[in-house]
Amino acid sequence: MNLPDIIIAIDGYSSTGKSTVAKLIAKEYSFLYLDSGAMYRGVTLHALENGMISADGSIDEERLKASLDALDIDFRATEDGNKTFNGDRCIEKEIRTLEVSSHVSPVSAIPFVREYVDSRLHSFGERKRVVMDGRDIGTTVFPEAEVKIFMTASTEVRARRRYDEMVAKGETPTMEEVVRNLEERDYIDSHREVSPLTRAADAFVMDNSDMTLHEELVWFQGLVMGRFGILE
Secondary structure (H helix, E strand, O other): OOOOOOEEEEEEOOOOOHHHHHHHHHHHHOOEEEEHHHHHHHHHHHHHHOOOEOOOOOEOHHHHHHHHHHOOEEEEEEOOEEEEEEOOEEOOOHHHOHHHHHHHHHHHOOHHHHHHHHHHHHHHHOOOOEEEEEOOHHHHHOOOOOEEEEEEOOHHHHHHHHHHHHHHOOOOOOHHHHHHHHHHHHHHHHHOOOOOOOOOOOOEEEEOOOOOHHHHHHHHHHHHHHHHOOOO
16 A cells, blocks of 8 residues: 655554554555654753753753754664664663653653754654654644544553563563553643643544554554545
């Protein structure tokens, strides 16, 4: 099935599998995959490594703002798939730690951080044929996206997915820590002043609590076939 030159925006709660679905769609239809969450995580990692986040969680916004021009967060294809880089350094593993996860929501709520990430995403999206996932792609970053999906799943299912993912990477979180982190991120993401997590009025909702990845792809195929009158 051939898709027209469009932008596909996938928003939703953390650990709903947004990135997995976006990557699958990108591979299936030869689209460029952009992970906005990875960009926010890259900024958060930068702040942590440079002492801009204190032990009590407060952020030195003045220093962070002054340092953003020196960041060069990018996505590159490697033998192991697309990876996130800052300059020549691959930061894919570092941005997925629980420490970064615990600080990414307050960092991403800062207006100038969102402006920085949005400007980077717009530069990528000018070519079309891109699929992006995040929390405000269809509402703020690309409100003109031709296809918008809002993903959700139960807290229990999301926590198990996140826990299993972290254990597979050699981390040792407790389930209680993971649930607490998800609940905190849900609240912050949904209540932040700038670009809160919300479903776009024209977004299609996918609750994948009980769906396999194959079923999610079939769901997407049905959506775009109906949306663009594709007959196959």
